[in-house]
Amino acid sequence: MVGLCIPFGFFSKQEHIVSLWHRIPSIDVLFGVLGALLLIAAARVLASFAEKGEDFYD
């Protein structure tokens, strides 16, 4: 079902083509996958140095 939504991107017309990625069909799939992985990784990196015990400030 997830994969089925990809072809729809090839048939829809982008209204405002300003940047390069607006020309790529179904670019939002890539944004979704890469964005989610990037944010999970960023949150892990943040946790590696900024995460402390629950009672850290107490």
Next chain:
Amino acid sequence: MIKAVPPALIFILGALLIPLLKGKSKQVYLLLIPAVAFMDFLHLEPGTSWVYQFLGYKLIFCQVDRLSLVVGYIFVIIGFLAILYALHIQEDGQHIAAFLYVGSSLGVVFAGDYFSLFAFWEIMAVSSVFLVWYQKDKRSLDAGFRYLIMHIIGGCSLLAGIIIYVVETGSTAVTHLGTGPGDIFILIGFGLNAAFIPIHTWLPDAYPEGTFTGSVFLSVYTTKTGVYVLARCFAGADFVAYMGGIMAVYGVIFALRQNDARKLLSYHIVSQVGYMVAGVGVGTALGVNGGIGHVFNHILYKALLFMCMGSVIYMTGRRKLTDMGGLAKFMPVTCITCVIAALSISGAPGFNGFVSKGMVISSAVEDHKPILELMLILASVGTFLSFLKLTYFSFFAPNPEIKAKESPVNMQLAMGLTAFLCVFIGIYPKVLFEVLPFYPVHYHPYTASHVIGVVQLFMFVGLIFMLFKGMVAPHRATVLDFDFFYRMGGRGLVWVCVAPMSNLRSRLQLSSSRAVDIAMRLAKNPMMIVEIPAAYAYLRITQGFRYLSGYSSAETYNENIYRRPIGVGVLVAIILLFAFALIHFVF
């Protein structure tokens, strides 16, 4: 014809009567005040009214235009819904604080000059802290003080900026500002309320510690008045636009690591306010409409999210995601409304967030700001990821131990009405477009590419969530933010005050006391000025001899032995006066 009064006045005066009422009559009265305020809105005419002279400056309490009206409308609507949600609360103090908070926020929105804006700004800070303190535990007390300190600093910056601006321009009118020194101080003051990074820490620190009803009010007013004044004074500033992008991404990254449900929501306020700030910073008609439209929509779904989590906390006593799970079957109304709010904040088609979020991102595209566009898309991904986490781990994750009941009827009704508005605006955005500052609105949210793009984004973010659920699962921890540095700085300041400064004070006090003591002795006997060095030398010599000869005695000092008659002092004074006169007249 009925003359409208400043809406702030209705809430502020309304707050004073709350303690006089009891039972059902009080509940009716609480709901009547926002209804009266809404009726008052219908009589507000564009332009300025309620103008007074103060120290040669104009105080304008009611400046009405499309921008102030749209923000005022949503402030009153959500005020009504939040009061409905908190209707069963017995403590008058909470209601009074909430009314003063709503009233002062409306005061800021309709203020036409910086002096009255500043006055309402400060009332807003002071009244809102009580919504945190009414939780009545140590954590809320401490968080409330930190909140207050940050807002006092922001208020000082705002006041300094206003004074510099007024001295430079001679005007107090709230208008568009630039990059002058006063303008920068004002921007810092506004930016603190809008949760600019890194002066945002008061928000995720204080909001989760408020009462469960107080947090609903808190989630609405302070940051949105910040966005409103930015739209009025700093629309089109690039710095503001990119600050919005940074806030949007920063908020979601921190939200992903949170375990406390309301702390997660608080970081999402930072992120969502980032969208509004970005739209305002872009400054085009679409950008400002998008930013203010997002204020309108965000107030609805964020208040709803705080209502839902407040409902869970109220009914289960649990605030951490690690302690929740499985609540969907026990609290179906809360669960359904929370899912609606989560879809709204994520910007799913059919919900209000889809409309305004699309406007802000489109404004960045149209204004040729590709980096900003990517930041906002990334934040959108993070928002959906976070709310998958929140709804899954609070309502759907297995938890055989949990037992709960649905919240009281007034809370369910408030949640239901707010959820309805989220869906209604999502399906019929024309209602929103008609009240936005720049009218008519040239934006069509439901285009094929927009809907398909968002659906694709959600599908694949959902897939990643399912695959990496373990990596975003909540766990017991505290994530340090910039507040770590402020707390360390605060501790350093306390240490400087307690140790070196206190020591310095003691030494100065001792030295001053000695100086006064010597001055008193000298005043008693001026001859001592001459005799002290001689007496000191004599004392040293005799002590030396005594030490060498091994003699010791416990002699006590008697000042009368050394004191000369007062006549000698007078004689010395006359001689000195004579010498002075001789020098003056002869030479």
